[in-house]
Amino acid sequence: MASTFLSVSVRPPPRPPSLPLINCRTTTNSSHFASRTQREPPPLTSILQNPNPSPSPPSSLTCALECPHFQSCSGCTHEYNLHHPAIVDEATDFFKALGVSDFTFDSCRLWGWRCRAKLAVRGSSSEPLIGLYEEGTHNIINIPDCKAHHPRINAAVELLKQGIAELNVEPYDEDKGTGELRYVQMAVTTYDTSLPVSQRYQNGKVQVALVWNSRNENSPSSEKLNALANYLWRNGGPRRKINIIHSLWANFQTSTNNIIFGNRWRHLFGGGDFWEHIGGIDVSLAPSSFGQANTKAFDSLLRKLQKYVPYGASVVDLYAGAGVIGLSLAATRKCRSVKCVEVNKESKLSFGKTVERLPVNLDCSISWHQADTSIEPLSWLVGSEVVVVDPPRKGLEPSLVDALRTISSVELNYRLPESPSLKAKDEKRPWILRAKEASMQYKLGPTKEESDSLPQTLIYVSCGWQSFKEDCASLLSGKTWHLDKAHGFNFFPGTQSIEILAVFKRHRGASVKKKKSGKKKRPS
Ligand SMILES: C[S@@+](CC[C@H](N)C(=O)[O-])C[C@H]1O[C@@H](n2cnc3c(N)ncnc32)[C@H](O)[C@@H]1O
Numbered sequence: 001m002a003s004t005f006l007s008v009s010v011r012p013p014p015r016p017p018s019l020p021l022i023n024c025r026t027t028t029n030s031s032h033f034a035s036r037t038q039r040e041p042p043p044l045t046s047i048l049q050n051p052n053p054s055p056s057p058p059s060s061l062t063c064a065l066e067c068p069h070f071q072s073c074s075g076c077t078h079e080y081n082l083h084h085p086a087i088v089d090e091a092t093d094f095f096k097a098l099g100v101s102d103f104t105f106d107s108c109r110l111w112g113w114r115c116r117a118k119l120a121v122r123g124s125s126s127e128p129l130i131g132l133y134e135e136g137t138h139n140i141i142n143i144p145d146c147k148a149h150h151p152r153i154n155a156a157v158e159l160l161k162q163g164i165a166e167l168n169v170e171p172y173d174e175d176k177g178t179g180e181l182r183y184v185q186m187a188v189t190t191y192d193t194s195l196p197v198s199q200r201y202q203n204g205k206v207q208v209a210l211v212w213n214s215r216n217e218n219s220p221s222s223e224k225l226n227a228l229a230n231y232l233w234r235n236g237g238p239r240r241k242i243n244i245i246h247s248l249w250a251n252f253q254t255s256t257n258n259i260i261f262g263n264r265w266r267h268l269f270g271g272g273d274f275w276e277h278i279g280g281i282d283v284s285l286a287p288s289s290f291g292q293a294n295t296k297a298f299d300s301l302l303r304k305l306q307k308y309v310p311y312g313a314s315v316v317d318l319y320a321g322a323g324v325i326g327l328s329l330a331a332t333r334k335c336r337s338v339k340c341v342e343v344n345k346e347s348k349l350s351f352g353k354t355v356e357r358l359p360v361n362l363d364c365s366i367s368w369h370q371a372d373t374s375i376e377p378l379s380w381l382v383g384s385e386v387v388v389v390d391p392p393r394k395g396l397e398p399s400l401v402d403a404l405r406t407i408s409s410v411e412l413n414y415r416l417p418e419s420p421s422l423k424a425k426d427e428k429r430p431w432i433l434r435a436k437e438a439s440m441q442y443k444l445g446p447t448k449e450e451s452d453s454l455p456q457t458l459i460y461v462s463c464g465w466q467s468f469k470e471d472c473a474s475l476l477s478g479k480t481w482h483l484d485k486a487h488g489f490n491f492f493p494g495t496q497s498i499e500i501l502a503v504f505k506r507h508r509g510a511s512v513k514k515k516k517s518g519k520k521k522r523p524s
Contacts, residue, residue, distance in 0.1 A: 062080050062081060063080070063081060063082040063083045063084075063110055064079060064080050064082070065078075065079045065080075065082060065111075065147055065493075065494050066147065067079075067145065067146065067147040067148075067494075068145050069141070069143045069145065069146060071135070072134050072135055072141055073131065073132055073134070073135065073141060073143050073146070074132055074133045074134065074135045074136075075132045075143070075146070075148060075494070076147075076148060076494030076495060077494070077495050077496060078494055078495060078496060079494075082107075082110045082111075082490075082493040082494055083107035083110060083490070083493075084105070084107065085490070085493075085495070085496050085497075085498065086496065087465060087496045087497070087498050088105045088488060088498065091103060091105075091465070091486075091488055091498060091500070092105075094469065095483070095486045098472070098476070098483045099482075099483065100483055100484070100485060100486045102485075103486045103487065103488065104487045104488070105487070105488040105489070105490070105498075106297070106300050106301075106304075106487070106488070106489045106490065107490045107493075108294065108296060108297040108300060108489060108490040108491070108493070109294075109296050109297070109493075110490075110493045111147045111148070111493070112147070112148075112149065112150050112151055113148060113150070113293075113294045113296065113297065113493060114146075114148045114149050114150060114153065114293050114294065115150050115153075115187065115188040115190070115204065115293060115294065115295045116185070116186070116187045116188070116291050116292070116293040117149055117153055117185070117186050117293070118183060118184075118185045118260055119131055119132065119157065119183065119184050119185075119186070120132070120133075120140045120172075120182070120183055121140075121164075121171045121172060121181045121182060121183060121184060122139075122140040122171050122172060122173075122174070123140070123171050124170075124171065125164055125165060125167075125168045125169055125170055125171065126165055127165075128160075128161050128164045128165065128169075128171050129141060129142050129171070130142060130157050130160060130161060130184065131143040131146075131157075144157065144158060147494070148493070148494055150188045150204055151202070152188055152204045152205065152206050152244050153186045153188060153206060155206075155236075155244050156186055156206040156208060156232075156236060156244055156245065157184070157186065159232060159235055159236050159244070159245075160184060160208070160228075160232065162235075163228050163231040163232055163235075164181065164228070166231065167224065167227050167228055167231060168224075169181055169224055169228055172213055177213075177256050178213075179213055180212060180213055180214075180221050180224055180225070181210060181211070181212060181213070181228070182211040182212070182213050182253060182260075183211040183260050184208060184209065184210055184211065185208075185209040185211070185251075185260075185261075185287060186206050186207070186208055186209075187206065187207045187209075187274065187285065187287065187291060188204035188205065188206050188207075188295075189204060189205055189207065189246055189274055189275060189276050190203075190204040190276065190295060191275050191276050191277045191282070192204075192205070201296070205243060205244060205245060205246035206236075206244055206245055206246055207246045207247045207248075207249070207270075207274045207287060208232060208245060208247070208248050208249070209248075209249040209250070209251055209265075209287040210225065210228065210229070210248070210249070210250050210251070211251045211252075211253050211260060211261060211262075212225050212250050212251065212252055212253070213253065213254060214252055214254060215252055215254055215264075216252050216264055217250065217252070217266050225250055226268070229248045229250070229268040229269055230269075232245055232248060232269075233245060233248060233268075233269040233270070237269065237270065238270075245269075245270065246270055246271060246274065247267070247268075247269060247270030247271050247272065247274065248267075248268040248269040248270055249265060249266065249267055249268060249287050250265070250266045250268055251264065251265050251266075251287070251288075252264040252265075252266075261288065265286075265287065265288055273353060274286070274287075276295060278295065278298060278299050278302060278324060278328065279298075279299060279302030279303065279306070279324060279325070279328030279332070280302075280303075280306075280328055280331055280332045281324075281327055281328050281331045281332075281354065281357070281358065282354065282357040283322070283324050283327075283328075283350075283354050284322070284350045284353035284354045284357075285322060285350050286322075286346065286347075286349055286350045288346035288347075289321060289322045289344070289346050289347040289349075289350045290321040290322065290344065290347060291321075291322075292324075292491075293491070293492075294491045294492065297489050297490060297491045297499065298324075298491070300489060301461065301487075301489050301491075301499060301501055302324075302325065302328050304487055304501060305325065305329075305388075305459060305461070305501055306328065306329060306332045306333060308386075308457065308459055308485065308503045309329050309333045309335070309386050309457070309459070310333070310385070310386075311333055311334050312333075312334055312335065312336050313329075313333060313335055313336065313384075313385045313386050313457075314335065314336045314337040314338075314383060314384045314385050314386070314453070315329050315330075315333075315335050315337070315338045315339070315384055315385070315386045315387075315388060316338075316339045316340075316341065316380055316381060316383075316384040316386075316387050316388070316455070317329075317338065317339070317340045317341070317388045317390075318341050318373045318377075318380060318387065318388065318389045318390070318391075318400070319341070319342065319373065319389055319390045319391045319392070320340035320341055320342040320347070320351075320368070320390070321342055321344070321347050321390075322342075322347040322350035322351045322354065323338075323340040323342070323347070323351040323354065323355075323368055324354070325388055325390060325461070326338040326339070326340040326366075326388065327340075327351075327354050327355065327358065327366070329386075329388075330358065330362060330364045330366055331358055331359065331362065334362065334363070334364070335364050336363075336364060336365070337364060337365040337366070337383070337384070338364060338365075338366050338367075339366075339367050339369065339380065339383075339384065340366075340367065340368045340369065341368075341369050341371050341373055341380050342368065342369070342370060342371075343370065343371065343372050343373075344370075345370045345438060347368075348368055348370065348438070348440060351368045351440065352368075352440055355440075355442050365441075365442070366441075366442040367439055367440060367441045367442070368439060368440045369438070369439040370438035370439065371438075373397060373400050374397030374398075374399045374400060375399070377397070377399055377400040377402075377403040377404075378403045378407075381403060381404070381407065381454055381455055382452055382453075382454060383452060383453065384453070384454075384455055385453055385455060385456055385457065386455055386456070386457045386458075386459065387404075387455040387457070387458050387459070388459045388461065389458070389459070389460050389461065390461040390462075391462070391464075391467075392463075392464070393463055393464035393467065394464060394467055395462070395464055395467025395468060395470065395471045396467075396471045401471055401474045401475065404458060404475060404478075404480070404481070405474060405475060405477070405478030405480055405481075406478060406480070407454050407455070407480055407506070408454075408480045408506065408507075409480075455506065456505065456506045457503065457504070457505055457506070458475070458481060458503070458504040458505075458506075459501070459502070459503055459504075460472075460500070460501075460502040460503075460504065461499070461500070461501055462499065462500040462502070463491065463497065463499050465497070465498055465500070468500055468502070472502065475504060479507070480506060480507060481504040481505065481506055481507070482504065482505055482507060483502060483503075483504055484503045484504060484505045485501075485502070485503040486500065486501070486502045486503070487500070487501045487502075488500055488501075489501065
């Protein structure tokens with residue numbers, strides 16, 4: 001996961017004046033930016049009429065960001081060669097040294113790719129600032145023409161600014177802890193079956209979550225919150241000719257730390273369910289649950305990932321969020337079982353909704369568990385042939401790396417009890433009991449016998465290149481795993497980030513030592 005919000009950048013040297021600028025975009029609208037000498041936002045209608053999507057793949061070596069905010073905004077760190085960040089060459093060499101010479105890189109969509117953004121709201125009600133930190137400072141700047149954002153996010157931000165000014169909403173003051181609106185999260189759904197497929201992306205609609213500086217909806221400032229939500233719904237909702245708002249939510253947060261969301265959410269307007277079609281399934285994503293920012297690139301990664309999972313396999317999806325990876329495998333690979341493990345309890349609701357849209361005849365046992373994978377990780381690995389890990393940027397927990405490294409030599413202490421009721425009765429470990437309480441179990445089809453197999457395939461999805469390299473070295477040092485395949489995806493064009501999909505296989509013969517039964521061998 002890459003956070004939109006706090007990014008540190010290293011600027012490349014400025015482009016020499018003589019270097020020709022070849023733009024990879026077919027629908028360039030550079031005059032729109034060239035003529036804009038001031039930084040004030042364009043009117044909402046102009047944003048909507050110039051959605052500036054980039055439907056075609058790159059064709060030259062100098063695909064350029066061409067963003068007017070590049071010098072000041074901390075969001076993007078690289079202006080040229082968006083389709084081929086330098087880190088790709090490093091990754092190619094890295095994987096080659098490990099015996100994988102067919103590393104591939106998918107450059108994905110280069111502009112308008114960000115379908116999920118968390119933006120700070122600062123400034124004053126007459127001149128609100130909604131955006132990211134200014135490079136090297138703690139000041140927020142407006143980024144109305146951001147080239148990474150889906151154009152509908154820019155349009156919704158513009159509308160929000162108008163609402164703030166008109167209704168005299170007070171932006172948050174970090175130093176004093178005063179003000180009303182702290183942050184806004186904008187997430188775009190591009191799944192509208194009433195439109196032809198070719199028109200769906202550009203006509204995405206935005207789920208807006210307003211982070212309000214009060215304890216709950218009964219506080220005195222709630223009237224202002226409702227008025228703002230009303231304004232956005234009236235001016236961007238379904239009654240408008242161009243409907244940009246999908247739904248409106250409030251989150252209540254009064255803490256002075258830098259955690260964006262509080263625990264309390266309230267649905268205000270529009271669809272309570274937010275659907276996207278990713279990896280071959282309909283996925284529900286509540287504003288409180290983790291969602292990938294680059295919807296299209298994530299879809300490409302999932303399509304590739306699916307090919308490495310054998311039909312009918314049992315899968316455990318660690319760091320699962322709302323279970324998008326696991327559930328897309330359940331549907332497309334007809335998995336026997338899929339177990340999703342995630343620490344954030346907010347993802348459970350979205351998981352349940354997504355399961356309800358899976359085909360009923362899947363013949364798969366599906367579960368979601370709220371648990372920390374670093375605690376007794378082996379207990380989650382037992383019973384699955386394939387393990388998928390998709391950790392945050394810091395990489396895998398050391399205890400999980402250890403469990404994976406030593407998986408072949410570990411005695412199998414985790415024999416599954418004969419019946420679930422017996423299992424529940426005998427279980428004493430509080431963290432396992434807590435995870436069970438918070439879990440969700442579905443059986444789509446007849447019940448299958450659970451196995452005590454251990455994973456033969458490890459699929460690592462990484463958004464942190466440094467931590468991936470370290471985890472990779474640790475995993476390979478155990479001689480249990482070898483690296484089989486690796487692919488890169490351009491999840492964050494304009495930065496030196498790369499999303500990696502790496503497939504490890506367990507060495508043949510590296511099998512589990514079964515626990516001794518205690519029975520004496522019968523003489524032959
Ligand atoms: C990069 S996201 C991936 C989510 C999901 N695979 C997806 O693509 O939608 C990482 C997820 O790991 C979860 N997480 C972080 N640390 C964890 C831990 N120790 N145990 C379980 N989940 C954890 C986060 O809450 C987050 O949802």
